[in-house]
Amino acid sequence: MVNSPGRHNSKKVMCMDDLIKKKLKAVFRGIKVSVEKDGRLLVTARSDNTREVLKSLKDAGYIHLALISCVDWIDKRKFELVYILSSYFENRHVIVKTDLKREKANFETVVDIFENAEPYEREIHELFGINFQGHPRQIPLFLERDYEIPPFRKDFDTRQYVKQFFDEIPFVEEDR
Amino acid sequence: MRELELFFGPQHLGMVGNFSITLKVEGDRIIQATANPGYLHRGFEKLMEYRTWIQNFPLVCRINVVEPDHMEMVYAMAVEKLAGIEIPEKAHYIRSIYLELARVGSHLFGLWAYANMLGFDTVAQWAMYHRDLILDLFEELTGGRVYHIYIWPGGVRRDFPKGFEDKMISTLHSIGRCVPDYDTTFFNNRLFYERAKDIGKISRDQAIQLGGVGQVIRATGVKTDIRKIEPYAAYDKVEFDVPVREDGDAYSRVWVIRDEMIESVHMIFKLLDKLPKGEVYNRIPNPFKWTIPPGDTYVRVESSRGELGLYLVSDGGEKPYRVHFRTPSYTHGLVILEKLLNNASIADVGNIMISLYVVAPEIDR
Numbered sequence: 219m220v221n222s223p224g225r226h227n228s229k230k231v232m233c234m235d236d237l238i239k240k241k242l243k244a245v246f247r248g249i250k251v252s253v254e255k256d257g258r259l260l261v262t263a264r265s266d267n268t269r270e271v272l273k274s275l276k277d278a279g280y281i282h283l284a285l286i287s288c289v290d291w292i293d294k295r296k297f298e299l300v301y302i303l304s305s306y307f308e309n310r311h312v313i314v315k316t317d318l319k320r321e322k323a324n325f326e327t328v329v330d331i332f333e334n335a336e337p338y339e340r341e342i343h344e345l346f347g348i349n350f351q352g353h354p355r356q357i358p359l360f361l362e363r364d365y366e367i368p369p370f371r372k373d374f375d376t377r378q379y380v381k382q383f384f385d386e387i388p389f390v391e392e393d394r
Numbered sequence: 395m396r397e398l399e400l401f402f403g404p405q406h407l408g409m410v411g412n413f414s415i416t417l418k419v420e421g422d423r424i425i426q427a428t429a430n431p432g433y434l435h436r437g438f439e440k441l442m443e444y445r446t447w448i449q450n451f452p453l454v455c456r457i458n459v460v461e462p463d464h465m466e467m468v469y470a471m472a473v474e475k476l477a478g479i480e481i482p483e484k485a486h487y488i489r490s491i492y493l494e495l496a497r498v499g500s501h502l503f504g505l506w507a508y509a510n511m512l513g514f515d516t517v518a519q520w521a522m523y524h525r526d527l528i529l530d531l532f533e534e535l536t537g538g539r540v541y542h543i544y545i546w547p548g549g550v551r552r553d554f555p556k557g558f559e560d561k562m563i564s565t566l567h568s569i570g571r572c573v574p575d576y577d578t579t580f581f582n583n584r585l586f587y588e589r590a591k592d593i594g595k596i597s598r599d600q601a602i603q604l605g606g607v608g609q610v611i612r613a614t615g616v617k618t619d620i621r622k623i624e625p626y627a628a629y630d631k632v633e634f635d636v637p638v639r640e641d642g643d644a645y646s647r648v649w650v651i652r653d654e655m656i657e658s659v660h661m662i663f664k665l666l667d668k669l670p671k672g673e674v675y676n677r678i679p680n681p682f683k684w685t686i687p688p689g690d691t692y693v694r695v696e697s698s699r700g701e702l703g704l705y706l707v708s709d710g711g712e713k714p715y716r717v718h719f720r721t722p723s724y725t726h727g728l729v730i731l732e733k734l735l736n737n738a739s740i741a742d743v744g745n746i747m748i749s750l751y752v753v754a755p756e757i758d759r
Contacts, residue, residue: 256475258692283605284694285720287705300705302692302720306602306618313692334605337728360432360758370440
């Protein structure tokens with residue numbers, strides 16, 4: 219193992235994560251924090267204090283927002299927003315999860331905390347239909363049409379959509 | 395002076411793939427730039443939810459046309475982590491060699507695009523020719539030139555064929571012999587300096603704040619590389635340097651790309667020296683009935699453009715429940731580009747875009 223600052227620092231990182239865990243648990247109500255087997259920190263926060271949790275994680279050294287993702291758990295009737303933060307210099311990352319109700323899903327923007335959150339939130343708004351309050355420009359990013367059900371939701375039927383939109387176009391042979 | 399709105403794209407010098415920008419200009423100064431992605435949105439992430447774990451391999455590599463190999467790697471790593479598959483020692487080494495070869499190929503393609511954009515046609519042709527030599531190597535190893543589907547959960551699909559290592563060494567030597575030519579004609583050329591110096595300049599703090607990765611952040615003096623921070627494959631078994639520059643402009647970014655290419659070639663030689671013997675593949679369960687235990691994971695690798703991540707969720711079924719790629723061009727092309735274009739001149743748009751090394755299919759997915 220010649221060159222692995224990540225593994226070399228793992229003990230220090232563990233200590234730091236334990237500290238962060240204690241601090242988060244002391245400050246925020248209804249928060250679940252655990253250090254997983256693979257070393258990542260998993261935080262499950264309530265939707266009303268997720269913003270504050272992200273802010274304090276940023277202050278604790280997780281300065282890089284790698285990804286904002288969304289999972290549609292249709293059976294549990296909820297969306298799960300996933301924020302992945304990491305550090306530029308150490309082998310550690312944290313996953314912050316929060317649940318939203320599926321109907322009229324609404325959440326606060328984090329663009330003022332992490333500037334690069336802007337396109338991620340735009341994308342989630344477009345593909346899942348979650349509204350981000352306070353977002354500077356929540357306009358479409360990729361898609362050119364309007365959809366009744368946002369296309370990345372699990373109840374969006376791709377086959378039916380294709381049939382509806384493209385079946386009416388006759389085959390080239392029929393045209394002749 | 396009158397303000398005008400200029401639609402720039404979707405085909406232009408500054409991008410591999412289709413991508414347009416709406417520029418608000420006054421004279422030839424840009425006041426505001428708005429990036430419009432979506433020309434290449436193929437909905438891969440949704441498609442992957444309808445296919446089995448193995449069927450997704452031909453899809454993932456198509457997300458980034460220039461450099462499919464790191465896509466395969468990140469997907470295979472995530473599947474292995476969720477399913478708890480171990481891979482043999484030799485496969486780790488072969489993966490690293492293969493990924494570094496891909497990095498050289500991708501950087502040569504980037505150099506082609508950049509040199510072409512500046513009007514250095516000769517250098518561009520050299521870079522394309524040398525990339526083709528690397529594609530020949532890939533063809534011999536995997537059967538495919540552009541899309542390889544070589545990395546597989548459990549290892550790699552096949553061992554190096556007979557004589558392949560020697561061929562790889564001689565190819566890399568013949569490319570390496572041309573580095574002085576590249577330097578005289580391009581990198582140490584006054585014209586390149588004049589055209590690229592102080593163009594698209596980003597400060598260190600700004601790069602961190604905007605979530606820059608890869609060359610964009612390394613050109614501002616931040617020495618960060620996932621191969622060092624969170625070593626995967628065989629990167630912890632070999633010594634290598636992470637090239638950085640201080641100025642944060644287009645000039646620095648292109649120099650970082652050049653230095654990385656040379657470092658990658660050295661790394662391939664070191665890895666070949668240490669290449670262990672043994673199997674390259676651990677058998678996985680029957681792919682047609684393969685279910686993966688419920689859970690989620692985030693894995694990341696250092697692709698040739700920076701941090702490439704994958705958030706993968708399994709609900710215990712035969713197909714992924716959710717796939718979300720974090721691609722480096724996403725932040726570079728949608729956030730940093732818009733910032734850097736402010737107050738730039740129209741003539742520099744292509745220069746700034748291509749020095750950020752943005753690949754459009756990677757943004758749209």
